[in-house]
Amino acid sequence: MKKAITLNSKNFQKEVLESEIPVLVDFWGSWCPPCKMVEQTIEELAGDLDGKVKVGKLNVDQYPVLRNQYSIIGLPTFILFKDGQMMKNEVGARSKKQLLKMLNEALGNII
Amino acid sequence: MHNAKCTCWNCPAINLAGKVDFRACGQAGAQFDKKADDSQETHIMAECKRRPDLGLFDPMSITFEECPEWQKTPYGYLLKNMRVMILGVDGYLGWTLALWLGRLGCQVSGVDNYNRRNWVKERGAHTVIPISRMSERLHAAKEVLGVNINFREIDIYEERDKLKEFIDEIKPEAIVHYGECPSAPFSMIDVEHAIDVQRNNVLGTLGLLFTMRDIVPESSLLKLGTMGEYGTPLTGRPLFEGMFPADAVLHWDNREWSLGGELTPRDPVSFYHVSKVQDTFNCYEASKYWWLRSYDIMQGVIFGVHTEEVSADPRLRTRLDIDEWFGTIINRFVAQAVLDIPLTLYGAGQQIRGFIALRDAMECMTRLLASPPEPGQYAVVNQISGVKSLRQLAYIVAKVGRKHFNLPVQIQRIENPRVEADIHPFEALYEKLPKQYGFEPKVDIEEEVRRMFELLMKPEIRARIEEKKHVIIPKTWWSGVKREAQRIELINLEKEIKEDEERAKIFMGKK
Numbered sequence: 001m002k003k004a005i006t007l008n009s010k011n012f013q014k015e016v017l018e019s020e021i022p023v024l025v026d027f028w029g030s031w032c033p034p035c036k037m038v039e040q041t042i043e044e045l046a047g048d049l050d051g052k053v054k055v056g057k058l059n060v061d062q063y064p065v066l067r068n069q070y071s072i073i074g075l076p077t078f079i080l081f082k083d084g085q086m087m088k089n090e091v092g093a094r095s096k097k098q099l100l101k102m103l104n105e106a107l108g109n110i111i
Numbered sequence: 112m113h114n115a116k117c118t119c120w121n122c123p124a125i126n127l128a129g130k131v132d133f134r135a136c137g138q139a140g141a142q143f144d145k146k147a148d149d150s151q152e153t154h155i156m157a158e159c160k161r162r163p164d165l166g167l168f169d170p171m172s173i174t175f176e177e178c179p180e181w182q183k184t185p186y187g188y189l190l191k192n193m194r195v196m197i198l199g200v201d202g203y204l205g206w207t208l209a210l211w212l213g214r215l216g217c218q219v220s221g222v223d224n225y226n227r228r229n230w231v232k233e234r235g236a237h238t239v240i241p242i243s244r245m246s247e248r249l250h251a252a253k254e255v256l257g258v259n260i261n262f263r264e265i266d267i268y269e270e271r272d273k274l275k276e277f278i279d280e281i282k283p284e285a286i287v288h289y290g291e292c293p294s295a296p297f298s299m300i301d302v303e304h305a306i307d308v309q310r311n312n313v314l315g316t317l318g319l320l321f322t323m324r325d326i327v328p329e330s331s332l333l334k335l336g337t338m339g340e341y342g343t344p345l346t347g348r349p350l351f352e353g354m355f356p357a358d359a360v361l362h363w364d365n366r367e368w369s370l371g372g373e374l375t376p377r378d379p380v381s382f383y384h385v386s387k388v389q390d391t392f393n394c395y396e397a398s399k400y401w402w403l404r405s406y407d408i409m410q411g412v413i414f415g416v417h418t419e420e421v422s423a424d425p426r427l428r429t430r431l432d433i434d435e436w437f438g439t440i441i442n443r444f445v446a447q448a449v450l451d452i453p454l455t456l457y458g459a460g461q462q463i464r465g466f467i468a469l470r471d472a473m474e475c476m477t478r479l480l481a482s483p484p485e486p487g488q489y490a491v492v493n494q495i496s497g498v499k500s501l502r503q504l505a506y507i508v509a510k511v512g513r514k515h516f517n518l519p520v521q522i523q524r525i526e527n528p529r530v531e532a533d534i535h536p537f538e539a540l541y542e543k544l545p546k547q548y549g550f551e552p553k554v555d556i557e558e559e560v561r562r563m564f565e566l567l568m569k570p571e572i573r574a575r576i577e578e579k580k581h582v583i584i585p586k587t588w589w590s591g592v593k594r595e596a597q598r599i600e601l602i603n604l605e606k607e608i609k610e611d612e613e614r615a616k617i618f619m620g621k622k
């Protein structure tokens with residue numbers, strides 16, 4: 001089963017901005033209960049979307065420079081990247097169904 | 112090993128250095144970081160308190176498996192000589208855990224003020240398994256098991272300064288907080304008792320949280336809650352582990368929201384349970400504000416008398432109470448059976464509860480100690496190993512008593528002095544302990560009940576039960592009335608047991 005990629009300041013450029021396929025990034029913090037509850041959903045999505053959409057997660061406290069760059073002000077924040085650009089941005093806990101809906105709307109019914 | 116891939120991020124033996132900001136929920140993130148130093152790749156670095164020679168490093172870079180300070184035990188990697196402080200160390204669970212962890216190589220320290228001994232004495236009851244004075248207990252632990260427990264008599268609530276001093280001296284890497292009044296009926300006796308219980312529990316814990324913030328913010332807190340915080344919602348919705356999962360969705364007004372990470376509603380069933388719910392909120396908030404790592408452990412009813420350590424010598428036994436205030440369900444049933452008193456079910460006797468054996472609870476606590484939450488993480492675990500109706504439990508005790516000890520055990524229904532649903536659906540989630548922490552229950556309930564009979568039928572213990580049999584039948588009503596609950600009927604349960612098996616559900620996770 002494909003797992004979500006742990007992102008950091010070193011691999012963000014390559015894994016996210018230069019990715020050939022769209023990337024869903026979960027910006028999270030360890031003190032944020034909704035983030036912890038979404039963890040499992042994110043892992044499931046990484047498996048379900050393998051080959052279509054890459055799924056990654058970034059701890060914003062560890063990488064505040066990236067946090068500022070993407071103006072993360074609430075957690076969890078989900079940002080969909082395509083060709084290095086932000087396509088969609090949602091803040092707050094999401095069910096798997098809601099995340100899939102976000103992806104389908106942005107990418108044109110990929111699932 | 113369940114915790115092999117945890118990293119220094121989870122480890123209480125690090126100091127977090129760098130720009131840790133203690134802002135709640137990240138709402139202020141954007142303004143806060145205007146001045147952020149963009150030349151630094153990561154703001155949060157770790158400094159190992161045990162290996163300062165490592166200097167500052169990325170806390171995610173070393174796993175427990177790789178770190179020589181974390182060593183293999185049957186319950187996962189455990190920090191070598193982990194300094195664990197047990198609050199409430201003189202109690203039923205605290206004493207048992209102190210010996211268990213001491214045997215595992217932890218450096219155990221403990222705090223108690225003998226509240227429990229005094230409360231039981233005040234009610235005119237006693238522990239039917241005699242326990243010796245603390246000095247003797249400590250001496251026996253050393254002599255029989257080679258376990259040293261660093262004990263200090265402190266009232267957690269009244270003597271905050273003393274507790275602070277002791278914590279500063281020990282610098283515990285984990286604090287297990289058992290030090291509260293554990294009794295629902297005790298909190299319902301009258302206004303004085305209700306206030307005492309809430310003050311002791313809620314304010315004691317609140318003070319502890321501030322002390323942790325000031326002295327050991329990276330230490331991991333294992334705080335005991337109870338399954339009773341959830342109550343028994345008549346909707347029959349599952350009792351999640353503290354918070355809603357991300358896929359729990361609220362539909363309203365043709366819109367929908369994920370409830371993921373919100374605390375589930377609580378429906379406490381006594382002023383004692385309310386104190387635990389208040390604790391839950393205090394721990395939840397403190398973890399968020401100050402980056403404390405905490406487990407809130409929603410524990411089911413504990414039963415049993417045995418671990419290898421407490422059974423090693425009569426002086427090492429842990430207490431066992433059977434009175435209406437402090438006697439928990441299975442323990443009380445066995446005592447009744449020994450005296451030929453019909454086992455008492457309150458009301459319908461169809462109340463369903465989660466439960467777990469003493470030994471298994473110790474293993475769960477160890478697995479949680481081995482897997483500290485992340486900084487700022489408030490995590491909740493349902494600590495049960497099964498769910499059954501009270502009449503199913505009575506039936507098991509009766510069966511064992513009849514079969515192995517030739518006792519003519521009877522079961523009776525009496526008036527229910529509590530205000531509670533006595534027939535209700537029940538579905539508890541029990542997902543994290545088996546899946547995340549690798550726990551499998553080891554104790555067979557009938558086997559443990561058999562052990563309890565063996566111990567309680569010893570003449571000296573039987574005599575102690577006999578001496579206090581007048582405090583078994585409840586006289587404390589939630590309504591405030593004081594009178595003995597009357598028998599409704601004697602019952603035979605063969606048929607009913609089957610029905611309850613259908614109703615008592617456990618949910619071990621999505622397929």
Ligand SMILES: NC(=O)c1ccc[n+]([C@@H]2O[C@H](COP(=O)([O-])OP(=O)(O)OC[C@H]3O[C@@H](n4cnc5c(N)ncnc54)[C@H](O)[C@@H]3O)[C@@H](O)[C@H]2O)c1
Nearest residue numbers: 199201202203204223224225226227266267290291293413
């Ligand atoms: N035993 C169970 O079935 C059960 C089930 C669910 C939850 N719990 C919880 O687990 C914890 C331990 O339960 P237990 O059965 O061992 O109870 P216990 O009463 O035997 O142990 C608690 C200990 O804490 C001490 N204590 C209380 N207030 C104190 C204070 N202000 N300062 C210092 N020490 C203090 C008491 O003297 C006692 O020794 C409690 O928080 C209880 O609510 C127990």
